Amino acid sequence: MQPSPLISVVLPVYNGADYLRPTIDAILSQTQGDFELLVINDGSSDGSETIIRSYPDSRIRYFHHPNKGFAYTLNRGIGEARGKYIARIDADDICLPQRFEKQAAWLEERPGTDLVGCFITFIDEKGEVKGDWPEDRAHYTNAQIREALPFKNCIAHPGVMVRTEVFRSFPYLDSQKPVEDYDMWLRLAGAGLVMEKVPEMLLLYRVHGASMTLSIIKKKNVFFRHYHCKRRYLAGRLSKGRLNMFDIRVFAGMCKDLLTAIGKNIKQKL
Template identity: 35%
Template sequence: MAMRNAEATIAQTLESLLAQSFTDWELILLDDGSQDASVALARGYADARIQIFADHRSRGLAARLNEAVALSRGALIARMDADDIAYPERLARQVAYLDAHPEVDLLGTGAIVFDNAGEVVGALPMVTEHQAITARPWAGFYLPHPTWMGRRYWFVKYGYDERALKSQDYELLLRSHRTSRFACLPEILLGYRQDVLSLRKIFDSRIQTVRAIARQAVRQKEYAWMVRGVAGQCLKFAVDAVAISTGLNYRLLRHRALAVSVADCAAWRQVWQDIQRKVDRQCAA
């Protein structure tokens, strides 16, 4: 896990990991040049499984994720961000699936989208089978990055492209999907925080995605990808720009997310409340 200026959220994230039913894990937490109290808050958790590395430099997410893989000791690598919340059964469910399906290299899960107040925005789109996940590579892969758990050798073999500053996950999947096997659990096992949309961040992400499409299209001689992918990214950016400039960014978030069932909303509320209580106790200690 990489973090940068995550003092407002890192306690919730760490509490969600400490609450995992699967307990045989290590956390490689790499600070990417935070200028707030993120590192101090993380060091307040006296758990030997949490290893914190802070070199006061900002190297970017892709570089930090590669560094985390190099430092890790386990056969499986799980991803999440420093503002996400893992459901208590997340690691257990993914480990069990990968143990039972040795042919799968990378496994995602369903994810609920929530705002800073803990309110449900929707759910991230996802599909479960490799063929469906990789059906339209020029358009993207329905495999939410913060939910990934994969085999260490797969991450070592392919690695994150450190030039891909805003589209690390897409570039990695685009480069590896023809020689890998992906899957996604249909159940929601992660809370993905997304409160506001920044036009600058969206623009940077679209540019990085277009570059990734162009590089891989040329390398794999799939020139139709380039045309479809670039056109699709331009159209999406136009929609984003209109929505944000007219103040409809929150509505855009809801439009892109899937509807969430009453049962899934109730399960999320329970997870959120449990985490909040744990954070309050940690702060009072």
């Protein structure tokens, strides 16, 4: 039996052929090489499988299933992981070479930290830099992240590394699509877990016509999505009798989202 790697990289793929090869190349070129790469093909109908199978690297473990959605695919990858830590990445983003090394060292040196993210920079289809995410750069300590989360997401999903037992205790919820990540951060923060970031840019986050991020941005009223995300989160907390001060702030953020969403709708109709 092979020894367990330090890191399990969970890479879900759904029709990602256009950008998949640079993503995998960047992962395999990491300075921290003690990892397994779990590529989970969620029923792709393009050339994704051909690209995945073209790599002979023994660190790659390939899984595929009929299309079942993002949450199911992530949870399957988490269930298959053998590493101490799980690193997330999407099929169109690019890790800088030292990402895994720096994030794993952060968790090794800070046993009380449950999740560590990093700063990101946006790139387009051609790989050209398009700017940074202000909320990302402004919130990187646990205190700053907890302060922001009830009102806005400030953690880039494909840039996190998490202790494996944490992800297994908090599976992704299909009921929260397409904001499964925001719901995850709320649940982790509500449970008192510590989330921080390596305050360095370690991920190039691609935004393009087919990306989930851009599809959400283009929605006429994303505030309704955040309102419903927080409403479902709070309903789950209430059903377990676990409401705390963080949840009260989430309730305030939910009310703000609803008012903003209604205001946007009225403005669009005028």
